[in-house]
Amino acid sequence: MTTLPALLETLNITKSFRPDNASVEAVKNISFTIAPGECLGLVGTSGCGKSTLAQILMGITEADSGTVLFDEQAIDFNDTDTRKNYYRNVQMVFQNPLVSFHPRKTIGTAIMLPLLNYGYTQPEATEKLAQLLTEVGLTQQHAAKFPHQLSGGECQRAAIARAISIEPKLLICDEITSALDMQIQAEIVQLLLNLQAETKMSLFFISHDIVLVQELCQRLLIMRSGAIIESGTAHEIITAPQQEYTKNLIGAALNLTINR
Numbered sequence: 001m002t003t004l005p006a007l008l009e010t011l012n013i014t015k016s017f018r019p020d021n022a023s024v025e026a027v028k029n030i031s032f033t034i035a036p037g038e039c040l041g042l043v044g045t046s047g048c049g050k051s052t053l054a055q056i057l058m059g060i061t062e063a064d065s066g067t068v069l070f071d072e073q074a075i076d077f078n079d080t081d082t083r084k085n086y087y088r089n090v091q092m093v094f095q096n097p098l099v100s101f102h103p104r105k106t107i108g109t110a111i112m113l114p115l116l117n118y119g120y121t122q123p124e125a126t127e128k129l130a131q132l133l134t135e136v137g138l139t140q141q142h143a144a145k146f147p148h149q150l151s152g153g154e155c156q157r158a159a160i161a162r163a164i165s166i167e168p169k170l171l172i173c174d175e176i177t178s179a180l181d182m183q184i185q186a187e188i189v190q191l192l193l194n195l196q197a198e199t200k201m202s203l204f205f206i207s208h209d210i211v212l213v214q215e216l217c218q219r220l221l222i223m224r225s226g227a228i229i230e231s232g233t234a235h236e237i238i239t240a241p242q243q244e245y246t247k248n249l250i251g252a253a254l255n256l257t258i259n260r
């Protein structure tokens, strides 16, 4: 059996913050890979460093040390051409959909922006916008609305449409359903499952809810205090967690599920 080269790989990523001279090691020496078409989950409690890691993968936060590789090439986030090419392939959806949109730009304009930036003509972008709105379960009327005129769920659908518009090979989702009620959360997970099956893009899905993550991901990384403390298939981890911390994550998520 041949193993495909990783789509994305991180090598020894480390990041500390120094608020008030008290150092917080948010990410400690993290190495992992995501294969083409794979859905990888990252699970851990609040403050364990998940968003810091995601932001390093997007070049929003600079790591103290370590390397991000895409298609086996080390990414220099300071190089404009490299960044542009990387964002063609790697996109992210954030927790709070409302703040990820410009308040005075319509949803349609926001979704078309990456298309125009990456070489679509105006007519091509307009046609693609119509197709994307349908794909994520919005109507054509949503294009003319401003972000605050959409519900949280609609806004998150629009954010997903914008992120997948240029057909990235990897979509990073950081707690994208946390601000939504359970019904809408389930709809967004189903949407991602459908999109992933259709496009075969890779997913890096981040959440504190391990039950939710295992609905989407074949493989999980468990993060605690900046480090990956356990990894394996979702089935292995859910049925035979090795660490007490992981057992607690499962217990907390099951409690949530029972109360749903």
Ligand SMILES: Nc1ncnc2c1ncn2[C@@H]1O[C@H](COP(=O)(O)OP(=O)(O)OP(=O)(O)O)[C@@H](O)[C@H]1O
Residues within 6 Å of the ligand: 017, 018, 019, 024, 025, 026, 044, 045, 046, 047, 048, 049, 050, 051, 052, 053, 175, 208
């Ligand atoms: N810009 C920053 N300046 C200082 N400290 C920060 C900064 N960003 C994050 N931290 C700290 O780094 C640690 C990890 O934060 P991070 O936001 O990555 O956690 P998280 O796992 O995403 O949490 P949550 O589940 O609540 O979103 C926390 O202790 C946080 O206070």
Ligand SMILES: [Mg+2]
Residues within 6 Å of the ligand: 050, 051, 052, 174, 175
């Ligand atoms: Mg976070």
